[in-house]
Amino acid sequence: MPVYHGTDEDSARSILANGLDQLAWETAAGMAGPDPKGFSVSDSLDIARDWARWRALERLGDADRGMVLQADPDDLPLYQGQPGHWTDPGERFVRPEDFPNVGSAIFQAVP
C-alpha cells in the first residue's frame, strides 16, 4: 500500500523534480513554519486530498490547485509518532535530516 502526501501544486512539482529539500520545505511553509518533526505522509488518500485542498487554498488562493503524491513506504525513511513527536492516525513522517535520502524518483503524482 502506498503512502500519500497532499500539498499545493507548486510544492508537489518541486518534490517530483528535486525530492525533499529543506530550503523548499521551509520556504513553502511561510511564516507559520513547517511541522518541526518533518515531512508527513498518510496511509489515507482521502486525508491527503483534504490537505492538498487546504494547502492550495492557503498558499495559492485556489483549493483546486492541490496535488496528491504517492510513494512506496519501503522507499522512505519513515518514523512513527511517539511521545514528543505526535502524529495523526495513519500519519508517518520523514525527519528533516533524512530529506537528502529522498530523491526525485521516489514520489509520483496521483492521477
Added chain:
Amino acid sequence: MGFIKLNRYADASGRTFDPGEVVAKARAAFSDLKVLPTDQLALGADRAADAASPEHVVRTLRRNQQEYGPAYAFEFDIEGGGRIQGRARRYDVTFHFAVPLTEEWRQRLLTFLQGLGPGRMEHAEESLVKPT
C-alpha cells in the same frame, strides 16, 4: 533565497524558547523591526476553520498551534536592499532571506541566534550557480 535556524526540536535538554522574549531581543538588535500582529500558527488554523476545511485538518492545525506555538513573525530591511523575515516559535528561531546575504549580515544573524543559547544551527541557501 535561504534560511538560518536555531533548532531545539527533539533536543535532549528539553529546553524551549520563549517566542515573546525572542521578539523583544530581536527588536533591540535590529532597527526598524516590524512585528506581525498575530500568532501565525493560530492564524492558519483560524483561516482553515473559516474556509470550512475538514474537521481533521483544523484539528491538526490547532494541535500544531498548541505544540509548537506561538509563532511570532517579524521583518526588517537590510542596507543595500532586501528584507529579512524572522520567526520565533517554541522550538526554533528562523531567519529567511530572499537575497544573498553579505558576510556582515550573515554574521549578525548568527551572533543573534548564538546569543539565544544552545541549539542546533541549521542553514541552507539557494546556489547562485545554476547547473547547465
